[in-house]
Amino acid sequence: MKLQDPRPGKWQLFRIWASIGLQSFGGGASTTFLIQRAFIEKHKWLSMEEFIYLWNLCILTPGINLVALTVLIGKKLGGAWGIAISLAGMLLPSAAITCLLAAIFIQVENVAAVQAVFRGVIPATGGILLVVGLNFALPLIRKGYKEGIFFLLVSGILTTACAFAVIFLKLSVIIVILGAAFLGSLLFSSKSTPPLYEEEQGEPQ
Amino acid sequence: MINPFIYFLLFLKASLFSTGGFSNLPSLHQDLITNGWAKEVDFGQSIAIGQISPGPNGLWVISLGYLTYGLTGAFLALIAITIPSLLVLLVSAGYTRIEHQTWVQGAMRGVSLAVVGLLLSVVWTILHQPGVDWKGTLIAAGAFGLGLSRKVNILIILGLAGLAGYFLYR
Numbered sequence A: 001m002k003l004q005d006p007r008p009g010k011w012q013l014f015r016i017w018a019s020i021g022l023q024s025f026g027g028g029a030s031t032t033f034l035i036q037r038a039f040i041e042k043h044k045w046l047s048m049e050e051f052i053y054l055w056n057l058c059i060l061t062p063g064i065n066l067v068a069l070t071v072l073i074g075k076k077l078g079g080a081w082g083i084a085i086s087l088a089g090m091l092l093p094s095a096a097i098t099c100l101l102a103a104i105f106i107q108v109e110n111v112a113a114v115q116a117v118f119r120g121v122i123p124a125t126g127g128i129l130l131v132v133g134l135n136f137a138l139p140l141i142r143k144g145y146k147e148g149i150f151f152l153l154v155s156g157i158l159t160t161a162c163a164f165a166v167i168f169l170k171l172s173v174i175i176v177i178l179g180a181a182f183l184g185s186l187l188f189s190s191k192s193t194p195p196l197y198e199e200e201q202g203e204p205q
Numbered sequence B: 001m002i003n004p005f006i007y008f009l010l011f012l013k014a015s016l017f018s019t020g021g022f023s024n025l026p027s028l029h030q031d032l033i034t035n036g037w038a039k040e041v042d043f044g045q046s047i048a049i050g051q052i053s054p055g056p057n058g059l060w061v062i063s064l065g066y067l068t069y070g071l072t073g074a075f076l077a078l079i080a081i082t083i084p085s086l087l088v089l090l091v092s093a094g095y096t097r098i099e100h101q102t103w104v105q106g107a108m109r110g111v112s113l114a115v116v117g118l119l120l121s122v123v124w125t126i127l128h129q130p131g132v133d134w135k136g137t138l139i140a141a142g143a144f145g146l147g148l149s150r151k152v153n154i155l156i157i158l159g160l161a162g163l164a165g166y167f168l169y170r
Helices: A010-023 A028-042 A048-060 A065-108 A112-147 A149-167 A173-192 A196-202 B004-016 B025-035 B040-052 B057-098 B102-127 B134-149 B154-169
Strands: none
Touching: A010 A028, A010 A065, A028 A048, A028 A065, A048 A065, A048 B057, A048 B102, A065 B040, A065 B057, A112 A149, A112 B040, A112 B102, A112 B134, A112 B154, A149 A173, A149 B102, A173 B102, B004 B025, B004 B057, B025 B040, B025 B057, B025 B102, B040 B057, B040 B102, B040 B154, B102 B134, B134 B154
């Protein structure tokens, strides 16, 4: 791969991550957007294919995917130092502002007007999370749709079952994810093998 | 009294057994409430503060730390969400060996579907908090619609919701 810009210096790397962290209001979507714009489009240190590959690794890793992505990009651009600098740039300024906002909130939380405002904001966060969930779901729905009604249905049932297990059965999140990974390997592995195997592999459920 | 070591371990556990910014919520919710170290409202407020402040969604945990245990809590929370991310280096080393196995791709897809389900469970939790009535549900629906349109900045959506709350609940 041809690199457009020379590797970043420590200070430059810190500045880029800090500006991403500080600009990404509204959570993951804008952070992902800003990372792509900075590292792929502006400086061309990464290709889009490489980015998607790294992102998949982050999905497999526990914790916040975007922080894991910060680690991987940091490592690629500056080894161990790159990791430390990238994490510091991404997390410290935003964490400081988060604390500041929480501190201000504690000062004013007993004011009736503030409580009223928050009674409006909290359900709105629920609505926004639903959009986030839908964004995650769309590529999966499209994939299932292409493969036929069976896979679409199975996907829907698996998703609903996971939500149900956490809400009503109070199952631990890790058990739900491991269970879904296991069922996924049984149900979806057939998609990369010749069609002949599909019917046999579709059975276990 | 909060035991800082156990407090940290609870955050670390939630972070280790989660994927994505909000999936550590159910675990933290269970543990902190049981210990009496957080109130129900702390969670909704932390998420709201997390949404207003910059950075990835997962940083909402830092405001949860701050609201429940001050600067110490915020600091412990920051460390707890950073450590698991370093595991990506191990995952990266191991994954290259098995990525072409079909069962790995199937399992990945199962995980992605589970993530959607877990997000739905968090939405459910938020909307079933005390203080969220039918008007709150309407606000949530409105925020969902505006968010879906992708034309409205998230800060504007939250601002409108706050304004609605001010006039409905004052």
